[in-house]
Amino acid sequence: MKSTYTFIFLALIVYQTDLYSYPKILPVKSNPDYLLITENTLPIIDLTINLNAGSSHDGSLPGLTNLSFESISKLKYRDEKITDLFENIGAEFNYSVGKDFSTISVRFINNRKNIDYVPKLLNFILTERKINKNDLEFIKEKTNNKIYSQSLRPGSLASIKISEKFFIGTGYSHPVIGYKKSVNSISVTNINNHLEEIFNKESIAINLVGNINENESAHIISTVLNDLPKGKKIRKEPSKINFNGKMYLNKISMDTKQTHIFILMPGVKRTEESYYSLLVINYLFGGSGFGSTLLNEIRQKRGLAYSVYSYLRPYNDFGVLAISMQTKNENARQAINILKSEIFKLKNNSFINEEITFAKESLLNSFNIRHDTNKKMLGLLSQINYFDMDLDYFRNYENSIRNVNDKTIEDVLQKQLFLEKSIITTVGNF
Amino acid sequence: MIKIYLCKVIKLKTIILLSLIFISLEVYSSAAVKFSDRIEVYSLPNKLKVILLEDKRNPIAISSIWYKVGSSYETKGKTGISHVLEHMMFKGTQKIKAGEFSKIIKKFGGSENAFTGRDFTGYYQKVNKIYLEKCLEMEADRMANLVLKQSDFEKELNVVKEERRLRVDDRPIPKAFEKILQQAFGYNEYGIPIIGTMDDLSNLELDDLQSWYKKFYTPENATLIIAGDIDKVAVKQLIEKYFLPIKNKDFTAKIHQLDNHKTNFDDIILKDSISNPTILISFIQPKFNRDDRLEHYKIDLLLELMDGGSSSRLTKNLVDKKKVALETFISSDTYPMNKNIIAIGAIPRKNISIETLRDEIFLEFKNIVEKGITDKEFESLKSRLSSSSIFKLDSLFGQVMRIGMLESKKIGWETLDYYIDDMNKITKNDLIDTAKKYFIDSDFIFTVIHPNTT
Numbered sequence: 001m002k003s004t005y006t007f008i009f010l011a012l013i014v015y016q017t018d019l020y021s022y023p024k025i026l027p028v029k030s031n032p033d034y035l036l037i038t039e040n041t042l043p044i045i046d047l048t049i050n051l052n053a054g055s056s057h058d059g060s061l062p063g064l065t066n067l068s069f070e071s072i073s074k075l076k077y078r079d080e081k082i083t084d085l086f087e088n089i090g091a092e093f094n095y096s097v098g099k100d101f102s103t104i105s106v107r108f109i110n111n112r113k114n115i116d117y118v119p120k121l122l123n124f125i126l127t128e129r130k131i132n133k134n135d136l137e138f139i140k141e142k143t144n145n146k147i148y149s150q151s152l153r154p155g156s157l158a159s160i161k162i163s164e165k166f167f168i169g170t171g172y173s174h175p176v177i178g179y180k181k182s183v184n185s186i187s188v189t190n191i192n193n194h195l196e197e198i199f200n201k202e203s204i205a206i207n208l209v210g211n212i213n214e215n216e217s218a219h220i221i222s223t224v225l226n227d228l229p230k231g232k233k234i235r236k237e238p239s240k241i242n243f244n245g246k247m248y249l250n251k252i253s254m255d256t257k258q259t260h261i262f263i264l265m266p267g268v269k270r271t272e273e274s275y276y277s278l279l280v281i282n283y284l285f286g287g288s289g290f291g292s293t294l295l296n297e298i299r300q301k302r303g304l305a306y307s308v309y310s311y312l313r314p315y316n317d318f319g320v321l322a323i324s325m326q327t328k329n330e331n332a333r334q335a336i337n338i339l340k341s342e343i344f345k346l347k348n349n350s351f352i353n354e355e356i357t358f359a360k361e362s363l364l365n366s367f368n369i370r371h372d373t374n375k376k377m378l379g380l381l382s383q384i385n386y387f388d389m390d391l392d393y394f395r396n397y398e399n400s401i402r403n404v405n406d407k408t409i410e411d412v413l414q415k416q417l418f419l420e421k422s423i424i425t426t427v428g429n430f
Numbered sequence: 431m432i433k434i435y436l437c438k439v440i441k442l443k444t445i446i447l448l449s450l451i452f453i454s455l456e457v458y459s460s461a462a463v464k465f466s467d468r469i470e471v472y473s474l475p476n477k478l479k480v481i482l483l484e485d486k487r488n489p490i491a492i493s494s495i496w497y498k499v500g501s502s503y504e505t506k507g508k509t510g511i512s513h514v515l516e517h518m519m520f521k522g523t524q525k526i527k528a529g530e531f532s533k534i535i536k537k538f539g540g541s542e543n544a545f546t547g548r549d550f551t552g553y554y555q556k557v558n559k560i561y562l563e564k565c566l567e568m569e570a571d572r573m574a575n576l577v578l579k580q581s582d583f584e585k586e587l588n589v590v591k592e593e594r595r596l597r598v599d600d601r602p603i604p605k606a607f608e609k610i611l612q613q614a615f616g617y618n619e620y621g622i623p624i625i626g627t628m629d630d631l632s633n634l635e636l637d638d639l640q641s642w643y644k645k646f647y648t649p650e651n652a653t654l655i656i657a658g659d660i661d662k663v664a665v666k667q668l669i670e671k672y673f674l675p676i677k678n679k680d681f682t683a684k685i686h687q688l689d690n691h692k693t694n695f696d697d698i699i700l701k702d703s704i705s706n707p708t709i710l711i712s713f714i715q716p717k718f719n720r721d722d723r724l725e726h727y728k729i730d731l732l733l734e735l736m737d738g739g740s741s742s743r744l745t746k747n748l749v750d751k752k753k754v755a756l757e758t759f760i761s762s763d764t765y766p767m768n769k770n771i772i773a774i775g776a777i778p779r780k781n782i783s784i785e786t787l788r789d790e791i792f793l794e795f796k797n798i799v800e801k802g803i804t805d806k807e808f809e810s811l812k813s814r815l816s817s818s819s820i821f822k823l824d825s826l827f828g829q830v831m832r833i834g835m836l837e838s839k840k841i842g843w844e845t846l847d848y849y850i851d852d853m854n855k856i857t858k859n860d861l862i863d864t865a866k867k868y869f870i871d872s873d874f875i876f877t878v879i880h881p882n883t884t
Contacts, residue, residue: 021489041487042823073740081750084741088810090817109817141780142756148705154600255703257595290520290532300529303588306596326596358537365539369556372488373824 021368022394023377025384028217033205035385036217039374045114045210046378048105049122049224050386052203053234054098055178056171056316061186063178066097067139068191068198072104074135077124085121089114099172100316101386102198107375110211119223126199127227129192136188144180154254154427155326158262161252162425166264170239172315200231207381209374239317241266243421247343249336250425259332259428263323263339266418270314270387274416276400277408278312278319281417283359284351285342286310286323293346294323297338304331304338314387321417332430343422349413353406360401367397464847465833470662471843477650478673481833481843482665483657485826491658492826493565494554495573496834498653499646501624502548502768506617508638510626512646513546514590515639519553520544521582523575528582531568538564548620549767550838551646556827559659563668566656570672573647583636591632594625602702603775606879607761609698610712610771613875616691619768648678653837657830698877706756709784710877711791712771713868715762720841727852728864730764733772735803735811735861736794743794744776754782754790767839771875772868784878798865803858815853 028034058064072095075082086093091108104125108114150156160175167173177183206224208217268278279287286294286309298308308325323343327335371377384393413419470482500512522528535542540557555565598604608623615621626634654673656665693714718726737744737760744758755776762772778787822828833843 039487042820044821044824081740083739084746084810087739087741087814088806090813090815092817092821107821109820138753145705145756145777152703152705257599258592288536290529291536299589300585303585304592306589306593327592328595362536362539365537365558366541367539368488369490369539369541369558372490372556372826375824 025381025391025393026214027391028206028208028214028221032388032391033385034217034221035205035207035381035391036212036214037209037377037381038211038213039209039377040211042374043110043211044107044374045110045208045212046105046107046374047118047122047220048103048207048378048382049126050205050207050382051102051104051198052205052386053198054100054102055174055176056099056239057198057234057236058171058174058178061178061190062174062182063143063176064182064186064190064194065102065198066177067136067143067183067186068194069095069097069102069104070139070143071131071135071191071195072125072129074131074139075125075129077121077128082121082125086118089117091118097176099176103382105378115216115220116223119220122224123226123228126204126224129195129199131188131191133188136186136191140183140186143177143183146177147175147180147183150175150177154256154258154260155324157252157254158260158425158427161250161427162262162264162423165250165425166243166320166423167239167241169242170317171236172239172317197231197234200229201225202231202233204228205382205385207378207385209378209381241318241421243423245421247340247420247422247424250423252425252427253429254427256428257328258326259329259335259426259430260326261324261332261336261339262425263343263422265321265343265422267312267319267321268412268416269317269319270383271389272319273400273403274408274412275312275314275319276397277404277412278321278417279363279401280356280359280404281346281351281409281412282310282312282321283363284355285346287312288359288362293342294325294339297342298325298327298335302334302338304335314383316387329428329430332426332428336424336426339424343419346417347413347419349406349410351406351409356404356406356409360404363401364398367394465829465843466847469833469843474649474670474674476674476676476678478676479653479837480666480669481653481655481837482660482662483655483829483833484660484662485657485829486659487826489559489659490556490826491559491562491565491656491660492554492556492830493562493569494552494655494657494830494834495569496550496552496653496655496838497646498549498651498838498840499551499642500547500549500838501622501626502619503646504622504626506622507630508634509617509622509630510590510624511634511638511642512551513625514587514631514634515642516544516546516551516553517586517590518578518583518639519572519576521579521586522577523571524577525571525575526568531572534564534568540565546624547835547838548622548624550835552834552838554827554830562656562660562665566668566672569654570676573649573652573673574676576643576647578636578640578643580636583639587631587634590625591628594628594631598623598625599628602700602704602879603708605702606698606700606710606877607773609700610710610773610875610877613694613696613698614712614714614771615693615769616689618688618691620766620770621691644679649673649676650678653834655830655834655837657826657833693873693875695873695875698875700877700879701882702879704879704881706777707784707881708775708777708879709788710773710775710875710879711788712773712875712877713872715766715770715772715868717768717770718765718839718841720845723845723848724852724855724860726764727849728856728860729762729772729868731811731815731853731856732798732861732864732868733760733762734814735798735807736760737774738811738814741807741810743798744774744791747794748776748787748790752790753779754787755779758791765836765839765841765845767841788876792870795865795869799862799870803861808858812853816850819850 026036310323313320468484538561542555544553748755758776
């Protein structure tokens with residue numbers, strides 16, 4: 001009898017290990033700003049430099065952070081564009097700017113030459129960046145073209161216009177790329193000063209995933225940061241969502257075949273425990289595709305849209321639940337009414353325990369499947385680093401999901417998800 | 431028991447690791463990660479082709495099935511039918527009610543989707559390997575027992591029309607591409623829009639779908655690809671259990687008669703909701719022929735040289751040096767099963783005319799012929815390709831897509847194993863000849879999209 005129990009116990013361990021196997025996050029040389037996940041099956045190294053500044057740090061010059069990062073594409077190292085030097089060794093180099101933080105990322109093959117060379121190029125970007133007036137004029141022209149393009153695309157315009165209303169009075173209200181007027185007013189000095197403020201050791205976190213050990217990582221990190229001033233973290237006052245009105249419709253006309261509908265409502269911050277309850281709510285409401293409430297009501301039952309979904313936007317200062325869909329102009333009013341009705345139904349918490357259990361199981365089972373490449377794992381590691389989450393994040397995630405129940409969901413729906421403060425923005429012709 | 435299990439995993443991972451490290455040391459030589467080391471191919475007696483691909487990096491498995499049918503098999507009046515049928519494949523069978531398939535995959539924490547191309551329609555599920563059997567059971571079931579209902583069809587047709595509005599009708603560049611392909615090939619093969627025309631979608635009937643399903647969704651017209659951390663022996667038994675009982679229908683892979691369309695090389699001038707004027711120069715690309723694949727790879731390599739990145743010719747010269755373009759881009763397909771187009775696009779900078787920009791693009795091709803290619807840029811080109819072939823292994827799904835696409839196009843997955851060796855046979859002079867043959871001496875369709883406001 002005893003041996004039978006042992007057998008079952010061991011079998012379960014194998015099963016569980018297999019279903020929920022998590023990689024180990026290592027703080028390089030015990031420094032929590034530099035995180036490593038070693039994954040040795042491919043000779044690839046993925047590296048991301050997180051800079052603690054996004055468009056919400058633009059201050060009085062919307063678009064400043066984005067323009068500053070765009071200037072990297074024109075940097076020259078020994079008369080060659082820095083981007084070309086990455087290409088010459090077959091490396092993939094990218095940068096991106098978000099509302100809260102920005103990233104510089106490189107993917108390269110692990111060999112001795114690259115391990116020495118790539119960090120030197122990155123160090124050059126951080127320490128020797130210089131932009132000239134001509135290059136800035138080109139970047140401005142390109143950015144202005146993008147700004148104009150966005151204003152002609154109904155989905156992009158809806159996203160911009162709803163943010164302006166919803167985040168009014170905060171650094172989150174303007175688009176990451178800024179506005180034509182503000183972009184045109186940005187000078188070389190503005191960019192140099194901004195980069196000077198951002199590029200310091202205190203504002204930088206580095207994440208590595210791939211075929212690399214701790215010592216090699218430490219070598220890369222120290223080369224990247226060589227001669228960089230210690231500096232101080234760029235600061236801004238935490239923002240509060242100032243929109244306190246009732247749900248209302250902000251309608252923008254455009255000559256299109258479809259109307260794009262965008263809804264935002266205040267939610268829960270990423271670092272709060274109740275975020276996991278909201279994760280389950282979002283899964284059931286519109287975050288899990290087929291079977292979710294929104295897809296059932298809008299697409300499956302009525303054929304009103306190809307795509308309808310909800311998702312969580314975890315900003316540093318607050319959390320937001322967003323809903324997005326598109327439908328032909330003639331159906332826009334009907335679709336808005338259904339969305340509003342489903343939002344109000346959500347408040348009544350009609351989720352049954354069976355649904356909650358299903359969502360939790362699905363979220364837990366999907367973890368490995370959603371993070372099955374080095375690139376995806378690096379994205380997650382960046383989030384963990386940015387939000388200063390525990391190094392045992394994977395286990396904590398699992399436990400936090402398991403702890404969600406009908407009471408924690410009820411609590412979020414009644415106290416932390418402000419459905420009545422939703423803004424609806426439409427762009428189209430209805 | 432645990433020890434044995436762990437040893438197995440470590441051993442297999444180590445093998446992959448060693449082989450890949452070896453590759454990384456020779457990354458600039460002809461080495462490539464051979465799919466043939468990890469692939470097993472066989473057919474069931476009902477002619478279903480099966481490909482098993484081992485990749486032990488994660489405890490996941492992908493089940494995918496590929497049918498050799500897509501928009502290039504369609505005819506005028508019935509365009510979009512392959513794609514509509516793809517949507518209807520989620521509407522249930524005699525055993526599984528509508529939506530149940532997706533619900534089961536969700537419960538597993540898996541992801542699933544489907545896609546329609548010009549030459550294939552595919553379905554996949556990505557799950558923890560312990561759930562693979564259920565995927566196979568359900569996929570086999572809908573290959574044989576799909577139930578098509580009028581009420582589902584009517585709603586789904588509206589969904590597809592919304593998809594068309596989203597992807598094409600409200601987007602200037604995809605709309606322009608539809609016009610260019612139509613002018614190049616008519617309603618034949620790659621001239622047919624994958625999503626179908628709005629008129630044809632409106633006229634489609636349930637019986638059309640039933641016939642399409644009956645004609646193309648048969649074992650002998652399909653390839654099943656199972657990839658990931660799989661036990662090949664066990665998986666083979668499961669495949670036999672679920673797919674072997676499926677009988678072939680009256681499958682005849684006859685391709686319809688093409689009309690006598692002659693490519694019209696007249697300019698296309700459009701106005702649309704676009705920020706800046708945009709030009710597209712479209713050349714005719716020959717269909718891929720495996721025996722003559724170097725000819726196609728030369729085009730690929732030349733296009734990479736012209737616009738593959740920040741150091742490529744068009745960016746370096748037209749954007750950075752001469753400052754005539756705000757940006758440039760190229761749209762092409764390495765493996766077209768039929769004649770296709772290669773489109774070179776660009777947006778002019780302020781005060782630069784579209785004619786000037788067009789002439790500058792051609793001048794870049796002429797400079798290749800007259801002034802040649804430097805060793806440095808040729809080396810950069812090849813190192814990009816070598817690295818990229820390793821980077822692509824990060825995604826199991828990406829590997830499945832490449833294999834499935836080549837199989838469905840009747841080109842064969844083996845082509846992937848020759849790719850880097852083949853590329854290394856190409857010389858700078860080959861690229862010079864290619865520039866002359868396919869771009870300088872060839873006809874093209876010149877398209878301009880003007881902003882509505884000018």
